[in-house]
Every structure is written in structure tokens, then in C-alpha cells.
Amino acid sequence: MKETLILEPVKGNETILSIQYNHIIQAMLYNQLEEEISTFLHEEGFQKENRTYKMFTFSRLMGKFYLDKEEGKIIFYGPIKLTISSYYNEFSNSIGNNLLSSQTIKLGNNTLRVKELAVKQENIENNQIKIKTLSPIVTYSTLYRKDGKKFTYYFNPQEGKFSEIVSSNLKNKYKAYYLKDAPEEDVEIEPISKTKLSVVKYKDFVIKGYSGKFIMKGPVPLLQMGIGTGLGSKNSQGFGCVEVI
Structure with missing residues (x-):
């Protein structure tokens, strides 16, 4: 299941992140999960021998931006889009429900409003x-x-x-x-x-x-x-x- 978020700053027009922001998004997602699911993914996950799989991923952030390479920052202007994808329904449901109920999220030092949440199930029928x-x-x-x-x-x-x-x-x-x-x-x-x-x-x-x-x-x-x-x-x-x- 894919959940696409449109996020916008609560104050002003800028969202300022480290250029290397993957870990910031990952932390935000774990913070949105119910404690039981977050703990399961952190401590166990889905295991095959010595490999562990979390069964989710996410996109790069999309929107208008400026790279400040000297400061190591990326500055987004206006709305930004993030797609979250998972095969694990409990993960998707927990993320979606918490985002809808909280309305705002913390992404690094930024407080963002969840302007839109669209859900899509991509059913594969051909090989x-x-x-x-x-x-x-x-x-x-x-x-x-x-x-x-x-x-x-x-x-x-x-x-x-x-x-x-x-x-x-x-x-x-x-x-x-x-x-x-x-x-x-x-x-x-x-x-x-x-x-x-x-x-x-x-x-x-x-x-x-x-x-x-x-x-x-x-x-x-x-x-x-x-x-x-x-x-x-x-x-x-x-x-x-x-x-x-």
C-alpha cells in the first residue's frame, strides 16, 4: 500500500533539513507508529536466517528546493510530497491513522501540517x-x-x-x-x-x-x-x- 502525503510548514514557507535527510524521515515514521508495531520492527522485524526485513520504504522528498551546500542544508519552499510504501498492513494503517489524527508532524526541527493524505493499492496482475x-x-x-x-x-x-x-x-x-x-x-x-x-x-x-x-x-x-x-x-x-x- 502506498500513502502519499502533502506536507506544508505550519509557520512561514520554508522547511529546512540536512541534505542527507533519510534518517530524519525514518525517525519521523517510527514516531508515528503505535508503540507495539514500532517495537516489533525495531527489535524483531521479519526474519530469514540472519537477515531482518522491515517491509516498508519511502520516497525522496519532492517539491521546490534550494541546496545550500556550504551549510549542508536543503531548503524546501511551500508544500512537499512524501510517499510511504509498505507490504505490512499494520504498518500502513498505524501510520495513516496517526497522521490523520495528529494533523501535524515533526520533521527534524520543522513542524509540518498534513495537508493531504492519499492512499493507493497497486494490485499486480501481470508477470x-x-x-x-x-x-x-x-x-x-x-x-x-x-x-x-x-x-x-x-x-x-x-x-x-x-x-x-x-x-x-x-x-x-x-x-x-x-x-x-x-x-x-x-x-x-x-x-x-x-x-x-x-x-x-x-x-x-x-x-x-x-x-x-x-x-x-x-x-x-x-x-x-x-x-x-x-x-x-x-x-x-x-x-x-x-x-x-
């Missing part, structure tokens, strides 16, 4: 869909240099490993959520437009992801999982949010 990213898709592996030191390699959409990791990730999420094996057929994803590299700092970590339009093929249940939870890794940190086009 081939076209999508566009609302936040970059992240796929990576931890590799070793010749000297034995570890490093993180981020794959781009032209590399076969990109599609392979997206597919494996969706199967793991499916098994974690339903506690049963995922469909055996792989998901394939490939770009149908020029892709853009984004380098985002999340707290002390640098994360690389790609945005663009893609075609996806595979089992309908896995495509549905991807549209809801996000594609690739680090979804709950604001990566891999996509919508059908």
Missing part, C-alpha cells in the same frame, strides 16, 4: 510491469581486496548481478513474511531509460543507488512484494521505493 523509482535502488556485495580487507561494491543496473540481487532479496522477503518458500522463478529487472547514480550519506555510511525507469518480469507474488516493500537493500532507510507506470 511483466514497468516501474519508475521514487528513491534509488541499492544492490551490493561485500568483497575482499588482495590484501584481505573488505569493501562494499555497489552494482549498477547494467550488471547482471543487479537483477540477481533484486530477485534474491524479494524471495528472502517473501519467505520472511509468509514463512514458506517463495516461487522458484527469478525476477528480472532491466532499465528502459537512462539511470542516474545517487550517492547518499545515511548517518555515517555512504550508500550508492540508481534511479530510473525499469521493466520487471517474474512471478506476480514477488512483483507485488517488490512494489510494496521496495526493491533491493536498505528499504527502511529510504531506498528502492518504486511505483508502477
Whole structure:
């Protein structure tokens, strides 16, 4: 389920955030959740072996803005739009109900009014869909240099490993959520437009992801999982949010 918010400042016309604002949005979302759901996602989540999935993601903020690189700030003018996506209905219901009842939220040091909340369920019926990213898709592996030191390699959409990791990730999420094996057929994803590299700092970590339009093929249940939870890794940190086009 996708919930799209239109937010506007309670006072003035500006919303001032750190340029690297993903963790600020994530904190706001957790603050909107009922305590039981927030605690479950923080401490347990949906698990498969040593991997934990939160089953939600969110978009980049959209609106008119100015980047103050010297100060490391982004200044939005007027309304801003945020899309929240989740496969976990309790999460979506809790977020939606609390936003409607509170009417205002804290985003960093800003107090914003919830001007509009639109809810959409994207039901996948075909085994081939076209999508566009609302936040970059992240796929990576931890590799070793010749000297034995570890490093993180981020794959781009032209590399076969990109599609392979997206597919494996969706199967793991499916098994974690339903506690049963995922469909055996792989998901394939490939770009149908020029892709853009984004380098985002999340707290002390640098994360690389790609945005663009893609075609996806595979089992309908896995495509549905991807549209809801996000594609690739680090979804709950604001990566891999996509919508059908």
C-alpha cells in the first residue's frame, strides 16, 4: 500500500533539513507508529536466517528546493510530497491513522501540517510491469581486496548481478513474511531509460543507488512484494521505493 502525503510548514514557507535527510524521515515514521508495531520492527522485524526485513520504504522528498551546500542544508519552499510504501498492513494503517489524527508532524526541527493524505493499492496482475523509482535502488556485495580487507561494491543496473540481487532479496522477503518458500522463478529487472547514480550519506555510511525507469518480469507474488516493500537493500532507510507506470 502506498500513502502519499502533502506536507506544508505550519509557520512561514520554508522547511529546512540536512541534505542527507533519510534518517530524519525514518525517525519521523517510527514516531508515528503505535508503540507495539514500532517495537516489533525495531527489535524483531521479519526474519530469514540472519537477515531482518522491515517491509516498508519511502520516497525522496519532492517539491521546490534550494541546496545550500556550504551549510549542508536543503531548503524546501511551500508544500512537499512524501510517499510511504509498505507490504505490512499494520504498518500502513498505524501510520495513516496517526497522521490523520495528529494533523501535524515533526520533521527534524520543522513542524509540518498534513495537508493531504492519499492512499493507493497497486494490485499486480501481470508477470511483466514497468516501474519508475521514487528513491534509488541499492544492490551490493561485500568483497575482499588482495590484501584481505573488505569493501562494499555497489552494482549498477547494467550488471547482471543487479537483477540477481533484486530477485534474491524479494524471495528472502517473501519467505520472511509468509514463512514458506517463495516461487522458484527469478525476477528480472532491466532499465528502459537512462539511470542516474545517487550517492547518499545515511548517518555515517555512504550508500550508492540508481534511479530510473525499469521493466520487471517474474512471478506476480514477488512483483507485488517488490512494489510494496521496495526493491533491493536498505528499504527502511529510504531506498528502492518504486511505483508502477
